[in-house]
Amino acid sequence: MSDIQAVNNSPSDEIDLVKLVKTLWQGKVTIAVCTIVFTVCAVVYALTAQQWWTSKGVITVGQYQNIANIRSQVTNLYAVIDDPSKINTILNSKSLFDNYITEFNAFDNKKAFIENNEIMKEYADEAKLTEQNKAQFIISWAKRISASELDKKNQPGVYLLSFEGTSSILAHDLLVAYSKDISNKVRDELIDALDAKILYSQQILRANKLALEASARQKLTTELVKTKYALDMAKSAGVNKPFADMNNSEIFQIQLGTEALTEKKQLLNKVKDLSIFEPRLGTIQTKLEFLSHIKLDHSMALQSVRYLQKISYPTSRDKPNRINIIMIAIVLGFIIGSIIFLTRKALAKFKEN
Structure with missing residues (x-):
């Protein structure tokens, strides 16, 4: 019985499809015009829409030699205190790395960078910000800065740094500048911790x-x-x-x-x-x-993390995806053109009846 139904239904389905194609062909002008309009609009949008590029870098825990310079400056502190582990805790590479990630993702640090960086100031000037939308400007840009773990299961402790900008060069320069700011902040916090340890030891003595x-x-x-x-x-x-x-x-x-x-x-x-x-x-x-005799250099370079992939210039644009935009516009134009034609045809038939 099911085979008979399939045979009976098949011709009618084919006839319906053929009828639909014939009907749409009658409205080819409407469909074509609608498709062309949508395609032109999509092309204009794709060519004029704000571009976004993402610069990236991959980091992990730093090595012992990365902080050898600051260890050499506190040799006398090792000779004075009874428990060297208290200094090693401060100079621990994993602790410095975790601090770097925390500071990198901290909203207050992003906010300070957006407000003080020269490139970001130019963005703000172009946007002609008022006090009302300044906060939204900062929030929207802060979302474009992130440090996220790549593969927690297979590659624990490996993080991807990213900064999204309006051009390849700007995205790269912004990520380099922000990473440098965070490195300096981690260095300052480390030196402050060592200064506090030195001061405490002096007070006890x-x-x-x-x-x-x-x-x-x-x-x-x-x-x-x-x-x-x-x-x-x-x-x-x-x-x-x-x-x-x-x-x-x-x-x-x-x-x-x-x-x-x-x-x-x-x-x-x-x-x-x-x-x-x-x-x-x-x-x-x-x-x-x-x-x-301990003299800590507050301007020294401190490499608190190790780069597995240095910050690079992005080679491809993230947004807008021009091909996808145009393809979607073509499909939407065809569908809407078809709907317009079929609606007009149905209304005309309704009036005749």
């Missing part, structure tokens, strides 16, 4: 120094008082010369004799080097001198 100096002064005062008492006792006992067999366990060492005690008293009054009583003061002073 100075606090320890003050405490040890106070302890040393107390010991000096105590020793001076004991010497004065011993001298008075030695004078009373008539002990002028040191005993041959001295007992150093005595609190007041009168066995030294008045001559030695007088000399000891004079020397104690002249003591300036408190490390005699607190040897750790010498070590702390040496560490403070080490830290004072």
Whole structure:
């Protein structure tokens, strides 16, 4: 039964299709005009529409030698602190890379770049921005800047940097400039962290120094008082010369004799080097001198990431896709032309009936 229906339906379907083609052929002028109009409009739009090009670069975690220059500047800091891992955490390549990605995608950084970059200022001037649409201008451009992971499953830690501009050259120049700004920001944050670490170490050492100096002064005062008492006792006992067999366990060492005690008293009054009583003061002073010799270069170049593919000039336009626009226009023109003709024919037939 189904085979009979298929046979019966097939000729009618073919007849309907042939009729449709014949009917559309009758309206070939309307369809052609409509198609031509749509095609011309599409060509004009495709040729005059704003072009968009995307410059790209591929980055991953930097290598140890990329930050060797800044490590060499903080060698003295390694010699001072007890736990080098605290510095290694700051100088960790993965941490620097993650910070770079975070700063690259931060809206505030994009906003600052759009407001201050000379190329972006020209765009803003051409757009004749008012206070009302300035925010929208910034948001629309911020969306054209991104750092996204390429393939999290097969290539973790590999990111694609992109910046969309109105020409190949401008897209490239904008991405280079923005990447440089982010690198400088990461460098400044790194140096600020190291400066904070140096300052903290200096503060701890100075606090320890003050405490040890106070302890040393107390010991000096105590020793001076004991010497004065011993001298008075030695004078009373008539002990002028040191005993041959001295007992150093005595609190007041009168066995030294008045001559030695007088000399000891004079020397104690002249003591300036408190490390005699607190040897750790010498070590702390040496560490403070080490830290004072650290001079971080705030203008140095820091390569916080490694480029697997350097920022390049785009070779093909992203928008508009002229071929697609024209093809879509041709199809739309044909469809709308057909609809117009069929509608007019149906209305005419309706009027006749």
